[in-house]
Amino acid sequence: MSMTCVPSVTENWILTAQCPSRLGTVDVVTRYLRERNCYVTEHQSFDDRASQQFFIRVEFRPEGDEALDIASFEAGFAPRASEFGMTFELIPPGRLTPVVIMVSKADHCLNDLLYRYRTGQLPITIKAVVSNHPDLAPLAEWHGLDYHHLPITAETKPEQEQAVWRIVEECGAELVILARYMQVLSSEMCERLSGRAINIHHSLLPGFKGAKPYHQAFEKGVKLVGATAHYINDDLDEGPIISQGVEPVSHADSADDLVARGRDIECLTLARAVSLHVQRRVFLNGARTVVFQR
Amino acid sequence: MSMTCVPSVTENWILTAQCPSRLGTVDVVTRYLRERNCYVTEHQSFDDRASQQFFIRVEFRPEGDEALDIASFEAGFAPRASEFGMTFELIPPGRLTPVVIMVSKADHCLNDLLYRYRTGQLPITIKAVVSNHPDLAPLAEWHGLDYHHLPITAETKPEQEQAVWRIVEECGAELVILARYMQVLSSEMCERLSGRAINIHHSLLPGFKGAKPYHQAFEKGVKLVGATAHYINDDLDEGPIISQGVEPVSHADSADDLVARGRDIECLTLARAVSLHVQRRVFLNGARTVVFQR
Amino acid sequence: MSMTCVPSVTENWILTAQCPSRLGTVDVVTRYLRERNCYVTEHQSFDDRASQQFFIRVEFRPEGDEALDIASFEAGFAPRASEFGMTFELIPPGRLTPVVIMVSKADHCLNDLLYRYRTGQLPITIKAVVSNHPDLAPLAEWHGLDYHHLPITAETKPEQEQAVWRIVEECGAELVILARYMQVLSSEMCERLSGRAINIHHSLLPGFKGAKPYHQAFEKGVKLVGATAHYINDDLDEGPIISQGVEPVSHADSADDLVARGRDIECLTLARAVSLHVQRRVFLNGARTVVFQR
Amino acid sequence: MSMTCVPSVTENWILTAQCPSRLGTVDVVTRYLRERNCYVTEHQSFDDRASQQFFIRVEFRPEGDEALDIASFEAGFAPRASEFGMTFELIPPGRLTPVVIMVSKADHCLNDLLYRYRTGQLPITIKAVVSNHPDLAPLAEWHGLDYHHLPITAETKPEQEQAVWRIVEECGAELVILARYMQVLSSEMCERLSGRAINIHHSLLPGFKGAKPYHQAFEKGVKLVGATAHYINDDLDEGPIISQGVEPVSHADSADDLVARGRDIECLTLARAVSLHVQRRVFLNGARTVVFQR
Structure with missing residues (x-):
């Protein structure tokens, strides 16, 4: 594919x-x-x-x-x-979609998106990078981007999400990219971002939902691992799928090897979904999507 | 893909x-x-x-x-x-395109097309199978198809092609499928069949044109072999490409192994091209094609 | 892959x-x-x-x-x-593994295996074809193979499995290929065939276990469908995986289209698993397999 | 694959x-x-x-x-x-292969290698980045790497190559990576770097050798584009192949679109070849290679 x-x-x-x-x-x-x-x-x-x-x-x-x-x-x-x-x-021609990117600690998807952004491969304008950890601030800042460190705990989740939402609103972001954000959004937040937040999950959904999908995949002994980019909804790892990618693996790959191998396919699958979305090639169709490939 | x-x-x-x-x-x-x-x-x-x-x-x-x-x-x-x-x-709905299939001795592409035909996977009606060898007659006949054995030599080529053409005309074939026919058609025949004869070449064109492409691929030490389905034209292995398929190979594969490995990808690539053509998804555009994938 | x-x-x-x-x-x-x-x-x-x-x-x-x-x-x-x-x-060189193939009504995997068998692509000798339906008898018989029609109901399951087992024993089969057999084997039968029965399931396990996986896949709106060849065990669709294949699909594909699209990948994935097995490239390793690819 | x-x-x-x-x-x-x-x-x-x-x-x-x-x-x-x-x-375990990377103006392969280097995905230590243009100095320097700008003209080619060679020698590089260097090396330089310089060519060799392969591919109307990582030798784009990657394209892709689409596959194919080489999985075997995949 x-x-x-x-x-x-x-x-x-x-x-x-x-x-x-x-x-x-x-x-x-x-x-x-x-x-x-x-x-x-x-x-x-x-x-x-x-x-x-x-x-x-x-x-x-x-x-x-x-x-x-x-x-x-x-x-x-x-x-x-x-x-x-x-x-x-x-x-109109040349229109750049304003986006906010949300990350946690893993930097591969962010790095990939920033490279494509910097070299004009994606018609987006990145308004902010938001994270619950400070780790990726230097990467964002080297690209001249605002980085908002908004830590989150069970108690502060409502306030944190409120702060995230304020940033999205204030910068006029039309798309939120969850580039390995690793936090489950509240129902309210999912509702607000319906149809305009894309998440990358590191498995071929609906296989291996939830935490540590590569470790699940290792235990199961699969011969293919994959990634799924989807719109978020209130049901964890269940939103309408935009794109999926896959990669063969072998018995010699440990769970950690699968994590390493999966990075490329996560980057490509997410970048592809973002590219399709901002070119208005994706339509919501109930729990599914219509995607007009080129 | x-x-x-x-x-x-x-x-x-x-x-x-x-x-x-x-x-x-x-x-x-x-x-x-x-x-x-x-x-x-x-x-x-x-x-x-x-x-x-x-x-x-x-x-x-x-x-x-x-x-x-x-x-x-x-x-x-x-x-x-x-x-x-x-x-x-x-x-109209349900219209079956009348086709003639031309083969030589290798049966894998014919076998694959006949299976798809027999199980209604291809909207075609096979009017005849033509070959310069008698070998595949039993296969055709098991499927209840006319098999025309028309041997060819340098001297008899004009007559043989004339006989082929007569069959195509008489049975009203709109498409001729060269399913590993292994003979170069004359300019005149190419002209007559322009835009309605599909050939499968067992390499990723334009690499490895001509004879024994898998042996060429072996010598070159490639890590991928492939197949190309294309409309024929007067320039050997140069007609407009409809579909291409690819398969990884390794150092342990001999030239004969590549031949064996390539069979599946040849079948799939040809069947896909025929399927696209008879569904009117392919358009000639000079030396190239426009293909509206589903 | x-x-x-x-x-x-x-x-x-x-x-x-x-x-x-x-x-x-x-x-x-x-x-x-x-x-x-x-x-x-x-x-x-x-x-x-x-x-x-x-x-x-x-x-x-x-x-x-x-x-x-x-x-x-x-x-x-x-x-x-x-x-x-x-x-x-x-x-020893040239050793052909004796096999029994079990089928139900769908003929694509059987047809594919018989073609490879007939053309010497698989080092196997087919001892019998067993089915709970009479439909595929002509296909088997054209290849000169014994076809055993053993109908099955909830009541007759023990006897039917006993009859299957007798055939396996008597013909000395070392491998049983479930080429879309569509029946759940009893625990006892799974036990007897442990490590020497390969099933093809028409999804990327562990996604879409059980019945009608393509219809499940359609509902979920996946962008890839696949197939999994695995050793059977007592846990439905859970045995050690040997090979997996995948194919992109689109929003325009109905559930029936997915069924049609999936046939090729089922055939290829099963044939590959059988090929690896009979060449002794697959080892059981608990719930997983070690596969020495060429 | x-x-x-x-x-x-x-x-x-x-x-x-x-x-x-x-x-x-x-x-x-x-x-x-x-x-x-x-x-x-x-x-x-x-x-x-x-x-x-x-x-x-x-x-x-x-x-x-x-x-x-x-x-x-x-x-x-x-x-x-x-x-x-x-x-x-x-x-020994943990050994990092010292490398020199050569680039021209295109930054995608360099960016990709530096990301993998920075995140420990490749067991290499980058001793220097050499280029005939100044453009990629900031990227190298952000990663704390020496950047040597060595312009080249037809007249200064011997001196320039001498300077390159001196850098390779002095830093003890065991591998030179031509990450879209876009200059043909002299026979002498090829000889010196035999078996330890990997080039990425942006086509599926042997198709589309030489300049502007994507434009050649566009003219030909291929349905797949690809990239080839190979050891350099004295025959342009002819050295032993290590890895190849491929990507489907459509009639709607212009030559420039192919260039854009090809970047990902170039990065992946080159990174894979480097990874295989430094893990000592690649052996020269005349004009071919033996590659022990994992």
């Missing part, structure tokens, strides 16, 4: 929409784009018979690359969308 | 089209489908900036699953398509 | 052995081989610190390819092995 | 040896280890019938973890090895 990030798209506009299945869902989008003289360069849509939901993602550019006025575009489309009960989002 | 066949689609209609890039290419298709009360279940389109060509594939069903009259549908769309210089094809 | 069968080894002798870890375990084997003028072509050994067990597999040929007398070889080695509490097995 | 680094081995001694094939090659090694009361934890050997060469790698620890005197061990083994024309190398 592909494990690389989907290359960043910067030159086109992106329109995504979602609504209950009905005759005319594609046409209402494509006809409007035509009327606005928008040139469609990539179009993917899918109608899920099981959930009776329709999903569409279109990349386009205004004919002749002329300017496109967002407000006018949206105002023109809103009434048509509303007839279909359709929610939509318009993303 | 995915190596399985794309599951057969039988319940939907498929419309594919291709034309030079221009404003309105998507809309001309989707608006017409809307006007005909067609419910779009899957839509993929792509505009290739390099070749300035537009490609679209839509799956749909008539609203309420009412009947759809092909002649009337096509007659209605033809003038609109013609404005765009657009060629199109309409495939 | 590699998914092909390990190429068959026919020209060398194979010696495998296993014992508790102790100083001298390698030397006791290699010194004896030297004294018998045996030329070692491949040697893999592993000492598992966790289980305190030693495993060794050696391929060799008598110097100058002279004859080797099995009885004399074994008699000479036995006292040395016994000092280490070592069990060992000697396999 | 596995793409991760082989986990570092630090607690065992490693003995590797190589010689012409002959009866007794395994025994001469294992018997000596037994006599020295060495406990073998992992043993792999292979006899290549084609090249008539024998290769062995053993991990062991002195019984009871007592001290082992290198000089005495080597002195004891040398005469026995010499009878077989055997070269050997003994590596």
Whole structure:
């Protein structure tokens, strides 16, 4: 399977929409784009018979690359969308999604994301790094990023989460990346971040939920280990899956070896999920996702 | 990467089209489908900036699953398509593509295709098996298929190809599958079969063209061997690539071991290409292909 | 990961052995081989610190390819092995492992094994095919194999298993392959077949144990499906794992599509496990296995 | 295939040896280890019938973890090895291989190696980073490493290579890693670095040798791109291959997208080759390599 990030798209506009299945869902989008003289360069849509939901993602550019006025575009489309009960989002070229990254002590996923960020491989702007430990401050700071050390205990959890939430709100983050944060979020926090917080779990879910999945995998004697990037929800390690990666292992690998081997696949799987999300290729579909791969 | 066949689609209609890039290419298709009360279940389109060509594939069903009259549908769309210089094809649900399979002595790809055919995994109907050797007749016949033994020598090549062509014509085959046929087709034959003959070459093209690619791979000491399914053209092992598969090998593998190891990946890569082709997911784009993966 | 069968080894002798870890375990084997003028072509050994067990597999040929007398070889080695509490097995070149294959109605794994068998890709000799349904008799019979239809109900299970066991015993099968047999074996049967019955389960264990794993996988919205070949034990879908394979899937795949997609990976994973087993590359190590890959 | 680094081995001694094939090659090694009361934890050997060469790698620890005197061990083994024309190398636990890394402007492979180095995932000690450009100095320096900027032109190439060689000599580097150095080394330099310089080429060799392989791959329309880590030799992109990695791509990927997608696989493939090399798992075997995977 592909494990690389989907290359960043910067030159086109992106329109995504979602609504209950009905005759005319594609046409209402494509006809409007035509009327606005928008040139469609990539179009993917899918109608899920099981959930009776329709999903569409279109990349386009205004004919002749002329300017496109967002407000006018949206105002023109809103009434048509509303007839279909359709929610939509318009993303201009070069738009960087503001994100907050949450970490604990393990630095591999953070290091990987920061490298991709620094070299322009991910269309994001990192607003802050938040951690319950001070360890990764130097790494964040070398990249010129704010690092918030917010320790957590059973008692201080509500306050800590409140502080985290304030940071997310204040910096306008649209996505929270749990890059091995290792803390279970409260139901309230999960609710607030629904659909906009991506976690990396170091197993092929639903196998090996919970703590120390590599040690569980070692005990079980599996021949493949993996990682799963998913939206968080209130049910631990159960949110809708975005991407999964896998890596063969052998009898000679100890549990610690599995931990070491798994790092690369965790980094790649998380980076891929973030890349898909910020390019608006992922849609929530109940407990599942629709992912328009490139 | 995915190596399985794309599951057969039988319940939907498929419309594919291709034309030079221009404003309105998507809309001309989707608006017409809307006007005909067609419910779009899957839509993929792509505009290739390099070749300035537009490609679209839509799956749909008539609203309420009412009947759809092909002649009337096509007659209605033809003038609109013609404005765009657009060629199109309409495939009804359950349509089986008629194919001819050509083989030599190696039976693994044939065996694999026949199994998938027999179990309904490929929406094809096999009209004939043609070979320059008699060896695989029992296998074909067990499946109730006509087997044409057409030996070939340098001198008889024109006549043999003429005989092959006659079979293809007479049985109305729309696709010829070279399942390890091991003969180079003449320019004339390549021309006639352009865009509708798929070959499996047992290497990751463009590496190891020509004869005995596994032996070449052994000499080179590669750590991966692979297979490439491609449309044939007049340039040996150079036609547009549809799918490629790969398999790790080790120093302990002899050239013969590589031959043995490669069989699975050849079968899978060819079956995948055939599956993509007959589901109209592959488009010629100059020397390259556009493939709408599921 | 590699998914092909390990190429068959026919020209060398194979010696495998296993014992508790102790100083001298390698030397006791290699010194004896030297004294018998045996030329070692491949040697893999592993000492598992966790289980305190030693495993060794050696391929060799008598110097100058002279004859080797099995009885004399074994008699000479036995006292040395016994000092280490070592069990060992000697396999002559070209030895075919006698097997019984058990199936239900699904034919893909059987078809795949029979093809490999027929073309000499697996060093096995199939003694019988046993099924609780009559459906696959023609396939077995085309390959000239005995097919035993032994229906099973809750009431007749003990008798049916007794009949199966008699077949296994009478034909001298050393390995039983559950190629989608779909019946849970009794504890007694599991006990009898311990270490010599390989099952294919159509999920990445320990995820999706039990019935309808692809439907479970669909509900969960996973992005990868897989298959697991393992030795059976008394705990359903829990025996020591030999090989696992994986395949990416998408939101567009229905549960039935997953079933279809999974067939290839089931075939490859099972064939690989059988290939590794009969080449004596797999060792039981408690609830895990040691697998000397090529 | 596995793409991760082989986990570092630090607690065992490693003995590797190589010689012409002959009866007794395994025994001469294992018997000596037994006599020295060495406990073998992992043993792999292979006899290549084609090249008539024998290769062995053993991990062991002195019984009871007592001290082992290198000089005495080597002195004891040398005469026995010499009878077989055997070269050997003994590596104590925790030994870090001194390396020099050469780069040009692209930083992804360097960044990846430095991360693994910094977090102890590779048993190496980086003595210097050498480049023909100044660009990557800050990255090296943040890791506390010496950075040598040695510009190169057609005229100054001999002097530049002389300067590079001096650095390699003076810091005692046993391995030179060409982490996208992008310069062709002179024959003399290749000779000097034979068997101890690893290059990463951004294609699946032998496909797409030379400049701009991703652009070649785009033109050809391949469905897989890859990377190859190999020992350098005097024939450009032709040295013995250590590891190869691969990644699926699509029609929607431009040549620049392929460059972006390829970065991950280049990093992983190079890191894996370095990891295998410094753990003494790779042997030169003419134009090929023997690699004892874990």
